[in-house]
Amino acid sequence: MAETNGVQAAVDIPADKAEILARPLEERDDIVVCENVHKWFGDFCAVRDVSMRVKRGEVVVIFGPSGSGKSTFIRMINRLEEHQQGRIVIDGIEMTNDVRNLDAIRREVGMVFQQFNLFPHITVLGNITLAPQRVRHLPRSEAEALAMRLLERVGIPEQAQKYPAELSGGQQQRVAIARALAMQPQIMLFDEPTSALDPEMIKEVLDAMRELAATGMTMLCVTHEMGFAREVADRMAFFDEGALVELGPPDQIFNNPQEDRTKLFLDQIL
Amino acid sequence: MTARAAPAPLPPATTVGLLGWLRQNLFSSRGNGAVTVVLAVVLVWFVFNLGSWVFVEADWTVIISRAPLYIVGLYPYEGYWRLCICLLLISVLLGMAWRAWPNAARRFAFGFGAVMLFVGVFPHEMAPDHRALLLLNLPLIGLGYLLTPRPADASPGRLEAMAGSALSPALERVAIFSTPRRKVIAVFVALVLTMILILGIAGVPGLDPVNPQDLGGLMINLLLAFFGIVCSLPIGIGLALGRRSSLPILKVACVIFIEVIRGVPLITLLFMSRHILPLTFPEDLNIDRVYLAGITITIFSSAYMAENVRGGMAAVHPGQAEAARALGLRDWQNTLLITLPQGLRNIIPAIVGQFISLFKDTSLVYFIGMLDLVEMGRVSVQGNQEFIDNGREVYLFIALVFWVFCFSMSFISRRIEGALGVGRR
Ligand SMILES: Nc1ncnc2c1ncn2[C@@H]1O[C@H](COP(=O)(O)OP(=O)(O)O)[C@@H](O)[C@H]1O
Numbered sequence: 001m002a003e004t005n006g007v008q009a010a011v012d013i014p015a016d017k018a019e020i021l022a023r024p025l026e027e028r029d030d031i032v033v034c035e036n037v038h039k040w041f042g043d044f045c046a047v048r049d050v051s052m053r054v055k056r057g058e059v060v061v062i063f064g065p066s067g068s069g070k071s072t073f074i075r076m077i078n079r080l081e082e083h084q085q086g087r088i089v090i091d092g093i094e095m096t097n098d099v100r101n102l103d104a105i106r107r108e109v110g111m112v113f114q115q116f117n118l119f120p121h122i123t124v125l126g127n128i129t130l131a132p133q134r135v136r137h138l139p140r141s142e143a144e145a146l147a148m149r150l151l152e153r154v155g156i157p158e159q160a161q162k163y164p165a166e167l168s169g170g171q172q173q174r175v176a177i178a179r180a181l182a183m184q185p186q187i188m189l190f191d192e193p194t195s196a197l198d199p200e201m202i203k204e205v206l207d208a209m210r211e212l213a214a215t216g217m218t219m220l221c222v223t224h225e226m227g228f229a230r231e232v233a234d235r236m237a238f239f240d241e242g243a244l245v246e247l248g249p250p251d252q253i254f255n256n257p258q259e260d261r262t263k264l265f266l267d268q269i270l
Numbered sequence: 271m272t273a274r275a276a277p278a279p280l281p282p283a284t285t286v287g288l289l290g291w292l293r294q295n296l297f298s299s300r301g302n303g304a305v306t307v308v309l310a311v312v313l314v315w316f317v318f319n320l321g322s323w324v325f326v327e328a329d330w331t332v333i334i335s336r337a338p339l340y341i342v343g344l345y346p347y348e349g350y351w352r353l354c355i356c357l358l359l360i361s362v363l364l365g366m367a368w369r370a371w372p373n374a375a376r377r378f379a380f381g382f383g384a385v386m387l388f389v390g391v392f393p394h395e396m397a398p399d400h401r402a403l404l405l406l407n408l409p410l411i412g413l414g415y416l417l418t419p420r421p422a423d424a425s426p427g428r429l430e431a432m433a434g435s436a437l438s439p440a441l442e443r444v445a446i447f448s449t450p451r452r453k454v455i456a457v458f459v460a461l462v463l464t465m466i467l468i469l470g471i472a473g474v475p476g477l478d479p480v481n482p483q484d485l486g487g488l489m490i491n492l493l494l495a496f497f498g499i500v501c502s503l504p505i506g507i508g509l510a511l512g513r514r515s516s517l518p519i520l521k522v523a524c525v526i527f528i529e530v531i532r533g534v535p536l537i538t539l540l541f542m543s544r545h546i547l548p549l550t551f552p553e554d555l556n557i558d559r560v561y562l563a564g565i566t567i568t569i570f571s572s573a574y575m576a577e578n579v580r581g582g583m584a585a586v587h588p589g590q591a592e593a594a595r596a597l598g599l600r601d602w603q604n605t606l607l608i609t610l611p612q613g614l615r616n617i618i619p620a621i622v623g624q625f626i627s628l629f630k631d632t633s634l635v636y637f638i639g640m641l642d643l644v645e646m647g648r649v650s651v652q653g654n655q656e657f658i659d660n661g662r663e664v665y666l667f668i669a670l671v672f673w674v675f676c677f678s679m680s681f682i683s684r685r686i687e688g689a690l691g692v693g694r695r
């Protein structure tokens with residue numbers, strides 16, 4: 001397994017990718033490329049003309065008012081929503097209607113939802129091993145060993161045989177992270193992963209995400225946890241009314257925002 | 271923590287005694303009090319009259335002397351032992367259910383055992399070996415219980431506590447119904463054996479085939495309803511999936527089938543299966559009316575089942591499908607592994623409800639000349655001078671039998687719902 005920043009990676013990183021991860025951020029390749037992406041719901045333009053490039057191993061925090069198209073944007077990156085104009089390329093794979101491309105992209109991209117979306121009728125272990133067995137065709141024993149390793153990483157190996165409903169919200173969300181990681185993705189999407197959690201559980205989920213970021217995982221996180229953003233994000237993206245208004249390092253966003261709308265929004269929430 | 275917390279305050283008393291309850295609920299105003307008094311008088315009068323009829327005036331000999339007809343129809347007496355064996359198989363399954371869902375099935379298993387005990391020792395005409403076979407049900411319920419391992423979250427039952435720790439390794443070894451797959455296999459084997467025992471196989475000594483016309487009484491109501499439901503489940507699932515599919519022809523075919531069947535009364539379908547469908551058969555093909563009834567009831571039930579399944583699947587949270595897609599599962603994998611299992615769990619109460627109404631609907635098979643429990647009741651009264659005045663007793667008995675079955679079904683379904691955590695995410 002590759003090591004980055006001294007932390008063991010959650011997923012296997014191929015040797016050539018590991019070599020890229022060893023370089024400084026600006027010398028790495030773009031793993032997510034979005035060019036002039038648009039999305040409409042009926043006549044309503046939910047995402048307008050967004051262009052963004054994300055480096056391998058970069059952590060981008062996306063924030064903005066409710067209804068500004070943040071979810072729609074990151075859901076286009078694994079095709080839960082279809083973009084209608086523009087171009088999306090994930091790790092060199094063009095996002096088209098071709099099923100093979102979609103399968104390849106979904107294998108590259110893991111996702112964690114606000115509402116966890118664990119499968120309530122199977123155990124925690126079953127939730128994590130399902131896709132590795134059915135999609136990656138791992139033998140059961142191997143999938144279970146992988147699942148246990150991931151559960152240990154997120155700190156709840158003792159919950160493996162329970163059903164999701166028997167776990168606290170924070171534990172469920174950590175299972176959801178483990179479930180996504182079990183597919184060995186190169187990119188992780190988080191859509192407000194702590195918004196449905198009670199305050200005392202937010203930290204345990206953020207800790208798991210922090211640790212994941214330290215392993216060199218590429219992450220796109222929609223979140224309003226500004227402490228987390230300041231500490232972990234390489235860049236932050238401010239969305240408003242479907243448009244990407246400002247994109248820059250946390251230092252710029254917090255201390256010297258270039259756009260009035262960014263400043264206004266931050267003044268409201270901080 | 272070192273300091274002991276102060277004891278939590280007790281909740282305020284919620285009961286204010288019988289009198290308080292009465293005052294609050296039944297006599298809260300003058301009008302309410304009047305209604306209560308009038309209804310109470312009517313109720314007492316009704317119960318008293320019915321009770322005095324049931325216990326004093328009514329003559330129950332017809333029930334006792336015709337009991338076999340009501341229960342198993344014209345089934346040949348030499349084959350009664352085969353039916354007893356079927357009951358034993360059911361006992362094993364009940365014991366298994368008792369162990370797997372203690373809250374849901376315990377009383378059901380007890381009730382079944384109690385009925386077997388009652389019939390087994392009741393002083394009426396019955397061959398001793400049949401009595402013995404009926405009483406054998408009691409230990410077999412226990413056997414089914416022991417063959418099933420204790421669920422992880424249940425505390426040891428009384429039986430195990432008595433057996434003590436010395437026996438528990440042995441108990442673990444005999445607990446062969448350990449996985450869901452083995453339980454399903456056990457149920458399936460029991461069903462197949464039941465069919466073989468009831469209908470018989472040509473050429474096997476002791477298992478002489480029974481003329482399907484001789485099947486009747488409560489047995490045929492239960493058989494038709496049960497196999498109707500069991501067979502309509504897979505068909506209904508297929509129809510529901512077809513209706514959800516994106517292939518237009520398949521979808522339209524399923525919609526037409528479902529809506530046509532749901533739009534026609536069962537009695538009409540039974541009539542057509544008996545008198546119109548055979549016109550399309552080759553001359554020498556002669557399907558017995560029992561099988562025609564079974565097929566018709568299955569088809570009828572499938573259409574309703576399909577709509578139940580569809581509703582259950584539609585109720586699954588859309589986030590489930592999104593999670594499945596995000597993990598790279600194909601649509602068919604999502605349907606089979608995620609949406610369908612959750613949808614089926616959602617509709618367990620609806621399936622039991624459907625079973626109950628199907629069970630009652632099976633009494634319509636009198637229309638194609640079958641002697642189910644209700645029709646057998648009518649025949650036993652009207653066809654016999656001796657009992658011509660006992661119609662009330664017979665129909666009250668029949669109503670009671672139907673009610674007991676339907677009530678226990680809905681009871682067990684509510685409990686299973688709780689055990690499976692339906693409605694819980
Ligand atoms: N499936 C949909 N159908 C119609 N409108 C939608 C749909 N999903 C989102 N929208 C609309 O698109 C806009 C952006 O939504 P979303 O991306 O969820 O915002 P955010 O995540 O930033 O709160 C909102 O106005 C929302 O109402």
Ligand SMILES: [Mg+2]
Nearest residue numbers: 070071072192
């Ligand atoms: Mg959102």
